[in-house]
Structures are given as structure tokens and as C-alpha cells.
Amino acid sequence: MTSKTVNTDDADRVHIFDTTLRDGEQSPGISLNTAEKVEIAQQLARLGVDVIEAGFPITSPGDFEAVKQIARTVEGPTICGLARAQKGDIDAAWNAISDSERPRIHTFISTSDIHIEHQMRNTRDDVKAGARAAVAHAKSYCEDVEFSPMDATRADVEFTAEVCAIAVEEGATVVNIPDTVGYTTPEEYTRYFGKLYEFAPSLRGVELSVHCHDDLGLAVANSYAGLLAGARQVECAVNGIGERAGNCSLEEIAMLIRVREDAHGMTTGINTREIARTSRMVSRLTGYVVQPNKAVVGRNAFAHESGIHQDGVLKERSTFEIMDATEVGLDSNQIVLGKHSGRHALQDALEQLGFVVEGGALNQAFKRFKEIADKKKQVTALDLEAIVSDEMRDRAETHELQSFSVQAGSDREPKAEVGVKMPSGEVVSAASTGDGPVEAIFGAIQKATDTDTELREYHVAAVTGGDDALGQVTVVLREDGRSASGQGVSTDILEASGRAYVRALSNLLDGAAIKLAEDAGPENAELTGP
Numbered sequence: 001m002t003s004k005t006v007n008t009d010d011a012d013r014v015h016i017f018d019t020t021l022r023d024g025e026q027s028p029g030i031s032l033n034t035a036e037k038v039e040i041a042q043q044l045a046r047l048g049v050d051v052i053e054a055g056f057p058i059t060s061p062g063d064f065e066a067v068k069q070i071a072r073t074v075e076g077p078t079i080c081g082l083a084r085a086q087k088g089d090i091d092a093a094w095n096a097i098s099d100s101e102r103p104r105i106h107t108f109i110s111t112s113d114i115h116i117e118h119q120m121r122n123t124r125d126d127v128k129a130g131a132r133a134a135v136a137h138a139k140s141y142c143e144d145v146e147f148s149p150m151d152a153t154r155a156d157v158e159f160t161a162e163v164c165a166i167a168v169e170e171g172a173t174v175v176n177i178p179d180t181v182g183y184t185t186p187e188e189y190t191r192y193f194g195k196l197y198e199f200a201p202s203l204r205g206v207e208l209s210v211h212c213h214d215d216l217g218l219a220v221a222n223s224y225a226g227l228l229a230g231a232r233q234v235e236c237a238v239n240g241i242g243e244r245a246g247n248c249s250l251e252e253i254a255m256l257i258r259v260r261e262d263a264h265g266m267t268t269g270i271n272t273r274e275i276a277r278t279s280r281m282v283s284r285l286t287g288y289v290v291q292p293n294k295a296v297v298g299r300n301a302f303a304h305e306s307g308i309h310q311d312g313v314l315k316e317r318s319t320f321e322i323m324d325a326t327e328v329g330l331d332s333n334q335i336v337l338g339k340h341s342g343r344h345a346l347q348d349a350l351e352q353l354g355f356v357v358e359g360g361a362l363n364q365a366f367k368r369f370k371e372i373a374d375k376k377k378q379v380t381a382l383d384l385e386a387i388v389s390d391e392m393r394d395r396a397e398t399h400e401l402q403s404f405s406v407q408a409g410s411d412r413e414p415k416a417e418v419g420v421k422m423p424s425g426e427v428v429s430a431a432s433t434g435d436g437p438v439e440a441i442f443g444a445i446q447k448a449t450d451t452d453t454e455l456r457e458y459h460v461a462a463v464t465g466g467d468d469a470l471g472q473v474t475v476v477l478r479e480d481g482r483s484a485s486g487q488g489v490s491t492d493i494l495e496a497s498g499r500a501y502v503r504a505l506s507n508l509l510d511g512a513a514i515k516l517a518e519d520a521g522p523e524n525a526e527l528t529g530p
């Protein structure tokens with residue numbers, strides 16, 4: 001390790017800054033509603049992240065509201081709101097996070113000439129003045145202020161150091177060095193940190209942070225290089241989601257730090273047993289399927305196919321395994337409930353899984369459990385997690401699939417009939433035929449809701465193994481250049497498909513409502529400075 005920051009509670013403790021809900025949510029096709037964002041933020045708190053970047057409040061009233069809800073309800077981690085180096089952005093960020101026990105404003109401005117000339121169309125002097133004013137303004141609200149020189153790795157390091165020193169002078173507590181376009185390499189990033197410390201010695205008095213994108217597949221390696229060079233905060237996202245090729249994957253960097261502690265001595269506060277569940281939740285809610293061979297959380301991350309490997313692992317696990325599936329919580333598929341289990345047993349099992357379900361929600365979960373227990377031989381923790389998460393999807397103000405049936409039509413084409421509850425409470429119904437039953441259901445939903453959105457993606461996956469596995473369907477819809485996803489879970493794939501389609505539609509239409517409010521002008525944007 002070349003150098004370290006000095007103001008951390010423990011010099012080798014790495015702070016995990018999760019940006020799943022901000023940079024991650026900027027991935028194409030992801031549009032989470034407020035309830036979903038709060039659900040993910042609660043799980044991130046259970047996972048033990050240090051900072052949750054909950055959103056970019058100025059960008060829409062929906063984002064503002066979600067950050068505000070998270071700041072009010074999620075305890076433990078610092079709650080951070082992103083802001084460009086502009087007064088209005090910083091005011092909105094502060095208004096959104098001020099109810100948190102630990103608020104942080106994260107403000108950024110580009111230091112690369114490419115961005116200065118072509119995107120911002122101003123000068124280096126403007127950038128220096130902008131950074132100074134932004135950090136000073138953020139600091140007038142909030143003790144904890146993070147500053148990022150965007151596109152730092154393609155910028156002149158001496159100029160970037162000068163801008164960072166200004167941010168420190170104005171009171172920034174964390175300085176983040178983004179590899180915005182995923183361009184740097186581990187050696188280059190290490191050298192960059194060395195130069196920053198040389199040109200701006202005051203950086204040794206604050207926490208440095210890494211924020212790496214994965215365009216060349218180096219996000220984790222570069223982040224690790226930055227940590228070895230002295231940074232003690234790593235910005236990452238669950239399942240590596242984010243702009244373009246995504247961000248540094250949280251689960252990969254957390255396990256790298258844990259498994260190779262012998263090599264570097266660093267630690268995190270992550271409860272690694274919560275990793276798999278967090279990954280499944282983010283995948284389910286975003287519609288971003290985790291590739292089977294994904295490090296740490298992929299279905300095959302702990303599977304041994306070759307005879308030699310299987311033989312070795314049976315004799316001694318460490319022959320071909322560097323970590324244990326239980327360490328990341330991938331062992332939660334043990335049987336937890338039998339066919340005759342009662343309401344109490346279900347509530348206990350759900351509590352063990354981290355869900356507090358009571359009253360009407362428990363009754364509804366019990367009903368779904370019984371339906372599934374009638375069809376499946378064994379109900380596992382993964383099944384319970386899937387059905388409870390599925391139940392939590394429907395909210396009073398959204399569209400909901402109320403009924404559906406599919407029969408063979410007169411000309412042997414399947415014919416579907418659906419009933420959809422509209423946000424007003426009215427139930428609309430329609431029938432449609434299609435080449436296959438899924439097409440017929442989607443056609444009927446479109447007719448009933450009077451919509452005509454483009455179906456971009458349709459995925460089916462089994463929640464567990466076995467012939468009687470629950471099916472999980474993801475649908476991505478697109479309209480007017482925006483897309484949204486929805487998921488549904490059932491032993492009946494057609495029912496899961498209908499639920500997923502209606503939820504995607506709901507997410508798309510909720511988003512549209514937000515867009516319309518923005519288009520109507522800033523006076524409708526509900527964002528006011530204090």
C-alpha cells in the first residue's frame with residue numbers, strides 16, 4: 001500500500017458506498033417506484049453498507065420523494081443525495097435528505113477538458129469557481145459533503161488536484177475520484193492517486209473514494225487498486241448495475257476484501273450472509289437477470305461440473321473453492337416449511353428471512369403459501385422470499401391483475417380474458433386471442449387498459465430447482481423512449497406473466513405521470529429551497 005487517509009475510525013476499514021439506487025437506477029430500462037426503492041434501501045441497511053446514495057433528487061419529483069422516504073425511514077447508514085454543482089440541485093438534495101440521522105450531500109463537476117469544452121462549454125476557471133461555490137453551499141446545510149471531479153481519470157491530474165484542494169478548503173469530508181467512462185487501468189489509477197496526493201497534500205486529511213465503471217471489465221480491479229493506493233471508500237452497486245456496462249459490483253469488491261484480507265489487511269462492515277438475498281431482491285425488482293457465471297452471486301458461482309473438481313471438493317472443499325456458499329448466504333434453499341405448517345410457523349420463517357409480516361399482509365402471505373404448498377412438495381426459504389416479495393409489489397394506487405383465464409378459442413388460437421384493477425379502484429376487463437397463451441394475455445391486458453406499449457423483453461426463470469418450481473417472470477415494456485420492468489411469481493407461468501406485465505405497465509405509467517408533471521414546468525416540480 002502506498003499511502004492511507006488519516007481521518008477514518010480504523011485506518012484499514014473500507015467504507016462501502018452503495019449507489020444501486022442512483023447510478024444503478026440509471027441503467028437502461030430500470031425504473032423503480034418509491035416503495036421498491038425503500039425496500040432495497042432497508043435491505044442495504046441489513047447488508048451493512050455505510051452509505052446509501054438514495055438518488056438524484058433534482059431530476060424528478062419521483063426521485064425526490066423516494067430519497068425523502070429513505071432518509072425518513074432507513075436507519076443505520078448515511079443517506080446521500082446527488083447534486084450537480086448548482087444551487088438548485090444542492091437545495092433539492094438537502095431538502096430530500098435532511099430528515100436522515102446521517103445526511104450527506106454529494107456534489108460533482110467535471111474536470112476533464114473533454115467535458116469542460118464539449119459538455120459544459122465553459123472554462124477551467126469556471127470549474128474551480130463552481131466547485132468552490134457548490135461545496136460551500138452544501139456545507140452551509142450539511143456537515144458531511146462529498147465532492148467528485150467527474151471524468152477525473154481522463155482529466156489533467158494537476159488541474160483535478162487543484163479543484164479537489166478547493167473542495168477540501170471549503171469543507172468537503174470525502175473526495176471521490178470517478179473513472180466515469182471506465183477508461184483507466186489499475187496501474188494508471190494507482191499512479192493517479194499518487195499524483196493527487198503529491199499535488200494536493202490536503203487530500204491526506206479527508207477520505208478518498210473510488211467510483212469505477214466497467215466499460216473495459218476493470219471496475220472491480222480498478223476500485224481495488226484505488227483502495228491499495230489509499231482510498232477508504234468504494235462506490236459500488238449490487239449486481240454491478242449502473243450506467244452502460246455498470247459500476248463496480250458490491251458483492252465482488254466486498255468478497256475480494258474479505259477473502260484476501262491476508263494480502264491487504266482491509267475490512268468492511270458488510271454482513272456477507274445478506275449478499276445473496278440482496279442480489280436476488282435487486283435482480284427481481286430491476287428486472288436485471290444475474291448471469292449464471294457471475295462471480296459470487298451467479299447460480300453457478302459455487303457449482304463444480306468437472307469430475308476432477310467434484311472429486312477434489314468432496315475430499316476437501318478448499319481444493320477448488322476459495323469461499324463457502326454459506327458465507328454469502330447462498331445456502332438459503334433449505335426446506336423451511338411443510339404442507340401442514342400453520343400461520344405461526346410461516347410468520348417465524350418469514351422473520352428469519354428478515355420480513356416482518358403481520359395482520360392482513362400475513363393472511364395474504366398465508367393464502368399464497370397454502371396455494372403453493374398444495375402444488376409443491378416442499379416450500380423453501382427461496383419460495384417464501386419470492387412469494388412475499390411478490391405480494392409486496394401491489395400497492396393501492398397501482399394497476400393490479402385481478403383475474404385471468406386462458407382457453408382454446410374456436411380456431412384453436414388461445415383466448416385470454418383478464419380483469420385489471422385500475423389505480424382509481426375500477427376493474428376493467430377484456431378478452432383477446434394470440435398465437436400463444438402469453439400473447440393472448442398481454443393482448444387482453446392492453447385492450448382492458450387501453451394501452452399499446454412495446455414488449456421489449458420477456459424472461460422466465462425458476463425460483464428453485466425441481467419440476468414443481470415457482471416461476472418468476474420479468475417483463476420490460478417501452479413507450480416514448482422510456483422503459484420499465486415488472487415481475488411476477490407463481491407456480492403458474494401464465495399467471496406470473498400477467499402479473500409481471502401489469503406491474504411493468506404500472507411502473508411505466510407512474511413514470512409517465514412524473515414526466516408530465518415535470519414537462520408542465522418547474523412550479524409543478526415540488527422542489528423548493530429552504
Ligand code: KIV
Nearest residue numbers: 108148150151178180
Ligand atoms: O460516473 C460518475 O462520474 C458519476 C459521478 C456522479 C460520481 O456517477
Ligand code: ZN
Nearest residue numbers: 023180211243
Ligand atoms: Zn458513475
